[in-house]
Amino acid sequence: MDLLGGTGGPVRVAGRELAREELLRRASGVAARIGGADAVAVHATASLETVVAVVGGILAGVPVVPLPPDSGPDERAHILGDSGARLLLAARGAETFEGEPPLVPVDDLPPGDGAAAEPAPGATALVLYTSGTTGAPKGVLISRSAIAAGLDALADAWAWTPDDVLVHGLPLFHVHGLVLGVLGALRVGSPLVHTGRPRPEAYAAAARDDGGTLFFGVPTVWSRTAADPAAAGALRGARLLVSGSAPLPVPVFERLEARTGHRPVERYGMTETLITVSARADGERHPGYVGTPLPGVETRLAAEDGAPVPSDGETPGELHVRAPLLFEGYLNRPEATAASFTADGWFRTGDIAVIAPDGRHRIVGRASTDLIKSGGYRIGAGEIENALLAHPAVREAAVVGTPHADLGEQVTAYVVADGVDERRLIEFVAGRLSAHKRPRTVHLVDGLPRNAMGKVVKTRLGELAP
Template sequence: MLLASLNPAAVAGGADLSDAVTIGDTALSRSDLVGAATSVAERVGGASRVAILATPSVTTVLAVTGCLIAGVPFVPVPADVGAAERTHILTDSGAQAWLGELPADTGGLQHVPVRLHARSWHRYVEPDSDAPAYIMYTSGTTGAPKGVQTSRRAVAADIDALAAAWQWTPEDTLVHGLPLFHVHGLVLGLLGSLRIGNRFVHTGKPTPDGYAQAAEKSGGTLFFGVPTVWSRVVSDAAAATALRSARLLVSGSAALPVPVFDRLVSLTGHAPVERYGSTESLITLSTLVDGDRRPGWVGLPLDGVQTRLVDDGGAPVPHDGETIGHLHVRGPMLFDGYLNREAATAEVLGDDGWYRTGDVAVIDDGGMHRIVGRESVDLIKTGGHRVGAGEIETALLGHPGVDEVAVVGVPDDDLGQRIVAYVVGDTDPDSLIQFVAEQLSVHKRPREVRLVGELPRNAMGKVLKKELAQWD
């Protein structure tokens, strides 16, 4: 059973929990979840797909849970998505209705409400494990967003592998304030909690104060955040100190700057666990709760996962911690393909089961992985050298005058690509160039440093480097 903690027989037999899910001032018990979500299932049963406006709300929780009970694939739609992108998602997915909350523009779809106090105790047969659980759309940074089809089997396999890596148990209380339309917040946070049976607390927004209050009031033991969240937490010493009572801090969705990692250790007493994944693969790599947690490294393959690192010609590259290669992964949590995009699927997912991630990485002789970045924007070929943007960004973040940084390669007639660093901070650009040259090989120094007020980011805090590279 995918949502193992919501087994109706077990809940009826006394395995209830009065605050299984808490969002804001509303708490739902397991019996509340089973009864209300089954009522949702009765209203959507038989639909091919439904769209859910994925706000951080109890309505969203019940809508998602009801779809999983009924075996109806759902399409989580970001609440702040633009009209054109929302229209594309609805049209491409073939969603038949909005379930739960409504956006300002419904796109002409009918509305199926979620009634918070409705209850049904109908028993549904568990859907086939290979059936799609949801269709989640990519961010669209490389074209129109693509619908990623993920099976129930893949979700279960990933959560179980993470439970082993993080010693995640029903005794935990998981806290986060991340969006419920991405893997981190929705699949790991909500579905993970409903499968494992731990308490789930959503703070509405991922603020330092919200996390601190959850630690104190809810006894939070497991906290999820993206680097932007952890950067804000360490800027609030009181909030960070409140997290000392936690068991584990998890960071993902982008690289955690080393200074933020170090500051978390200093203020909270916890070295954060970093992990790696994508909408297509879910999480495939992670540092372990009882293993080496090294700043800048995302760990080892999870149970059932294989990785390989190859050069441009497909030949293996050495696992020496230095040589950059294209990262491919294989495991039971991979997606089943892009909806309506056979050609796009074939480009990244081979018949042999290997998923070409589009990321470049290095692996050391112990099997630890470090993600250099995206092939398209983070692998810079300059003067005959292959340079990872992440290494330069890490060096620059060690300078006291740098708050944020993004490094890109821009076309250059002489070098092929010229290394340019966009820096949020207050310091002399020439001194930053020299600073990098003193720490790394000279050819890795930025040829240009541009001071900016802020970096363009998406909803998960990832820097939009393709947009940045077009800045003049």
């Protein structure tokens, strides 16, 4: 199975470009260097070096572990240690820390000849770390066959062809930016223009100067675009605007349509499932709905007791998924893997959905209150709580997502502490975890609401806010 497809257009990242043939030559040189490694980490900046390194891992059949470039020391050490990565691929001069795997400067490696044995379809291609509801991030094992199945299904749904020019500026360490936004373009054969950052003016420039036809963004990107009449107007000539990674607010959908003339395509997925549900390029697009299951994907709704929930457009239930593009499990966590599936083999997404009689899906909430969707990121509250509790002045901490006009949700913390202010706590977390995980608001309170078992009742935290 050739995961990367055949011929295709160039890849440009932040203004630097490589023809596909040159990209594969450089990636082949990476593959020759890392061949036989158990796993390799990639310092996943928005750069051509990241693309070359990831493609090199794909060619070599070595699992690639994208490392968020803004990882704090605790998160970075956890990912590198838990994944077992033996090498760290990065651009020349990248900063490393004591105890980390040896650095391999991607730009110093000689190009290869492209000769490599094709890895087995079931081999692990990526280990993507995702925040759950508690504790440190878990490594999600994504196989080559799952990526291929997922990308082919999306190409069908979005009528994505080599004639498209894909434009986005999303981070290259998660499904949206890396799997869809890089491997998708390479598999389909369409040119890729990565704008470095997902700024409305950069998207507009790519539409005008590069003939961008297919644009990827998270709701925050589309909210900012809809608020910029000039940038939005430049996208009128595009073929498709795709929104994902978090729910797109209906007002943003409507403003975007008014300004660009496009009804955006919404889709739904998780790191563990890739993209499973999407509106189609040739179908109707309804605000608030994420579409219908992709080819090969089955979905169902279940009540808390496991009983079936009808697809009547009104009754909510936990969304379960069964598909060939599901993950292979959590790295070194068999108990967590087993707990994420039902006895009859369906993956429990933990998201609450409603399915209409015509198959349209609407995501209405989270089965728990501990997963925060902010600016397209899925952020685990437990990880931030652990970081806050590491501060010597903090006695108790609880973190939730609260509404935010631009980000969708913001990270909000309720903290019982002595002798420390909000600003210092925010800086403390930002120094330990990724920047997007820092609380935007910290409420210093006298105590947290708890039930008879001593568990924090997060639904009552809002009562404590001033």
